[in-house]
Amino acid sequence: xxxxxxxxxxxxxxxxxxxxxxxxxxxxxxxxxxxxxxxxxxxxxxxxxxxxxxxxxxxxxxxxxxxxxxxxxxxxxxxxxxxxxxxxxxxxxxxxxxxxxxxxxxxxxxxxxxxxxxxxxxxxxxxxxxxxxxxxxxxxxxxxxxxxxxxxxxxxxxxxxxxxxxxxxxxxxxxxxxxxxxxxxxxxxxxxxxxxxxxxxxxxxxxxxxxxxxxxxxxxxxxxxxxxxxxxxxxxxxxxxxxxxxxxxxxxxxxx
Numbered sequence: 324x325x326x327x328x329x330x331x332x333x334x335x336x337x338x339x340x341x342x343x344x345x346x347x348x349x350x351x352x353x354x355x356x357x358x359x360x361x362x363x364x365x366x367x368x369x370x371x372x373x374x375x376x377x378x379x380x381x382x383x384x385x386x387x388x389x390x391x392x393x394x395x396x397x398x399x400x401x402x403x404x405x406x407x408x409x410x411x412x413x414x415x416x417x418x419x420x421x422x423x424x425x426x427x428x429x430x431x432x433x434x435x436x437x438x439x440x441x442x443x444x445x446x447x448x449x450x451x452x453x454x455x456x457x458x459x460x461x462x463x464x465x466x467x468x469x470x471x472x473x474x475x476x477x478x479x480x481x482x483x484x485x486x487x488x489x490x491x492x493x494x495x496x497x498x499x500x501x502x503x504x505x506x507x508x509x510x511x512x513x514x515x516x517x518x519x520x521x522x523x524x525x526x527x528x529x530x531x532x533x534x535x536x537x538x539x540x541x542x543x544x545x546x547x548x549x550x551x552x553x554x555x556x557x558x559x560x561x562x563x564x565x566x567x568x569x570x571x572x573x574x575x576x577x578x579x
Contacts, residue, residue: 327422328423328424328427331421331423331427331431332427332430332431332434334431335418335427335428335431335432335434335435336430336431336434336435336438338431338435339401339405339431339432339434339435339436339438340434340435340438340439342401342405342435343401343435343438343439343442344442350397350401350439350443351439351442351443351446354393354396354397354443354446354447355393355443355446355447355450358389358390358392358393358447358450358451359450359453361385361389362382362385362386362389362450362451362453362454362455363454365381365385365511366381366382366385366386366454366455367382367454369381370382370385376512376513377513377515377544377546378544379542379544380455382454382455383455383456383542384513384538384542385510385511386451386454386455386541387534387537387538387540387541387542388508388509388510388511388534388537388538389447389451389510390444390447390448390451390537391444391468391469391472391510391533391534391537392505392510393440393443393444393447394440394441394443394444394469394472394473394476395440395472395473395476395501395505395530395533396497396501396505397439397440397442397443397444398436398437398439398440398472398473398474398475398476398477398480399436399476399477399479399480399483399497399501400439400480400497401435401436401439401440401477401480402432402433402435402436402477402478402480402481402484403480403481403483403484403487403493403496403497404484404493405432405435405436405484406432406480406481406484406485407484407487407490407493410484410485410487410576410577411490415428415577416577419571419574419577425568425571425572426568428571429481429564429567429568429571432477432481433474433477433478433481435477436473436476436477436480436481437470437473437474437477440469440472440473440476440477441469441470441473444469444473458541459540459541460539460540460541460542460543461539461540461543462540463540464536464537464539464540464549465537465540465541466540467540467553468533468536468537468540468553468556469537471533471553471556471557471560472533472537472556474560475533475556475559475560475563478560478563478564478567479496479563481567482563482566482567482570483496484576485567485570485571485575485576485577486575486576487576488576504528504529504530505530507525507528507530507531508528508530508531508533508534509525509530509531509534509535509546510534513546514531514546515546529555529556529559531546531547532547532551532552532555532556533552533556535547535552536549536552536553536556539552
C-alpha cells in the first residue's frame with residue numbers, strides 16, 4: 324500500500340514539475356529577467372547613491388531579498404494556477420475518487436511548487452553573480468530557509484486555489500496581499516531605518532522573518548533573531564498544512 328502511495332505521489336509531483344519546465348520561457352525566464360532589472364536599477368544605479376545598508380554595500384544587501392522574492396512568488400504562482408486548473412478541468416475529483424489519501428495529493432502539488440520556486444531561486448542567484456560577489460555565510464541556513472519558504476507559499480497557493488471560483492480569483496491574493504507584504508518585508512531596506520512604531524508593526528509581516536533569515540544565510544546579518552525567524556516559518560507551515568489538508572478532506576471548493 325505504501326508503495327502505491329509513493330507511486331501516486333511521484334506521478335503527481337512529476338506532472339507538476341514537467342508542467343512548468345516544458346514552458347520554461349514563460350515560467351522561469353521572465354522572473355529572472357525581472358530580477359536582473361531590479362539589480363540594474365536598484366542595485367547599480369540607485370544603490371550607488373544609497374551607499375551602505377546594514378553595514379554592507381546596498382547591492383549585497385539587496386541580493387538575498389530578491390532571491391527570496393523570486394522563491395515566494397513562483398512557489399505560490401505554480402500551485403495556485405495548477406490546482407485551480409485541476410479544479411476547472413475536473414481531474415482533481417478523479418484524484419480524490421482514486422484510492423489515494425488527500426495528503427499524497429497535497430504533497431504532490433506542494434512538491435511541484437517548491438521545485439519551481441527553488442529552480443527560479445537558483446537561476447536568480449546565478450544572475451546575481453553578474454552584479455555582486457557571491458558568498459554564503461551559512462549554506463545550510465540558505466538551503467533550509469529556501470525549502471521552508473517555498474513549502475509555505477506552495478501551501479498558501481493551494482489554499483487560494485481551493486477557494487477560487489474563477490481565474491480572476493487566483494490573482495486577488497497575490498495582487499492585494501502577497502505583493503504588499505513582500506515589498507514591506509525588508510527586501511529593499513532594513514527595518515532599523517523605520518520609526519519604532521513601524522518596526523514593531525513590521526514584526527507582524529511573516530515575510531520579514533523569511534527575508535532576514537535568508538539574508539543571514541548569505542551575509543551573516545539579520546534584523547531578526549535567527550531562531551525566532553525559523554520558528555515563525557515552521558509554525559506557519561504547520562498551520563497552513565493543517566488547513567490545506569482539512570479543506571481537501573472536506574472537499575471545500577471541489578465538491579459543490
